[in-house]
Amino acid sequence: NAGVTQTPKFQVLKTGQSMTLQCAQDMNHEYMSWYRQDPGMGLRLIHYSVGAGITDQGEVPNGYNVSRSTTEDFPLRLLSAAPSQTSVYFCASSYRSAGLDTEAFFGQGTRLTVV
Amino acid sequence: KNQVEQSPQSLIILEGKNCTLQCNYTVSPFSNLRWYKQDTGRGPVSLTIMTFSENTKSNGRYTATLDADTKQSSLHITASQLSDSASYICVVRYGNNRLAFGKGNQVVVIP
Numbered sequence: 001n002a003g004v005t006q007t008p009k010f011q012v013l014k015t016g017q018s019m020t021l022q023c024a025q026d027m028n029h030e031y032m033s034w035y036r037q038d039p040g041m042g043l044r045l046i047h048y049s050v051g052a053g054i055t056d057q058g059e060v061p062n063g064y065n066v067s068r069s070t071t072e073d074f075p076l077r078l079l080s081a082a083p084s085q086t087s088v089y090f091c092a093s094s095y096r097s098a099g100l101d102t103e104a105f106f107g108q109g110t111r112l113t114v115v
Numbered sequence: 116k117n118q119v120e121q122s123p124q125s126l127i128i129l130e131g132k133n134c135t136l137q138c139n140y141t142v143s144p145f146s147n148l149r150w151y152k153q154d155t156g157r158g159p160v161s162l163t164i165m166t167f168s169e170n171t172k173s174n175g176r177y178t179a180t181l182d183a184d185t186k187q188s189s190l191h192i193t194a195s196q197l198s199d200s201a202s203y204i205c206v207v208r209y210g211n212n213r214l215a216f217g218k219g220n221q222v223v224v225i226p
Contacts, residue, residue, distance in 0.1 A: 004158070031212070042119070042204070042216035043159075090158055096212065103149065104206075104214065106158030 023091030138205030
């Protein structure tokens with residue numbers, strides 16, 4: 001059971017370049033989300049999806065796009081990378097439920113540096 | 116003001132000693148509260164979940180408490196080990212499946 005898989009683990013981009021961070025989960029979770037984690041700050045929500053074909057913005061969506069064509073995959077696209085996007089990115093998934101025990105499972109993270 | 120405040124921001128403890136981490140939150144309506152452990156270079160992993168009716172829950176050497184009236188939670192680590200060195204993140208689920216994250220407690224256990 002792979003859980004949540006993120007690729008790549010490390011990436012260096014030049015300002016203005018674009019790239020896609022991949023995220024895949026094999027737990028049939030409806031809910032998937034992307035966070036960024038910066039030093040001294042908590043995880044901040046970028047975009048999320050409650051199911052295939054449905055996405056919405058989180059707390060810090062500017063400069064990022066997402067799509068959800070399948071339940072398993074939720075890629076994050078950086079359209080024109082900026083140094084302010086240097087961060088560690090985490091993908092997470094969970095069951096979409098109003099119930100109490102909807103644990104979020106996190107990927108290993110992608111460390112992105114924009115120079 | 117952050118909706119989930121954790122203290123202390125960081126601490127260093129000797130191997131074998133106990134420590135307690137604090138989490139205060141303001142969000143509502145409350146659904147549950149989880150403590151996650153994040154090892155360096157890894158994603159967070161859930162340690163415990165606390166629901167409204169639960170006061171105490173243990174997971175091995177980790178014991179979490181919750182006072183939903185005062186909106187406070189704590190995570191107690193007993194007989195710390197070197198492998199306990201990590202960031203401990205308090206995450207509160209509230210409203211319509213929304214999550215609020217604390218900035219984490221950075222724990223360093225030294226021999």
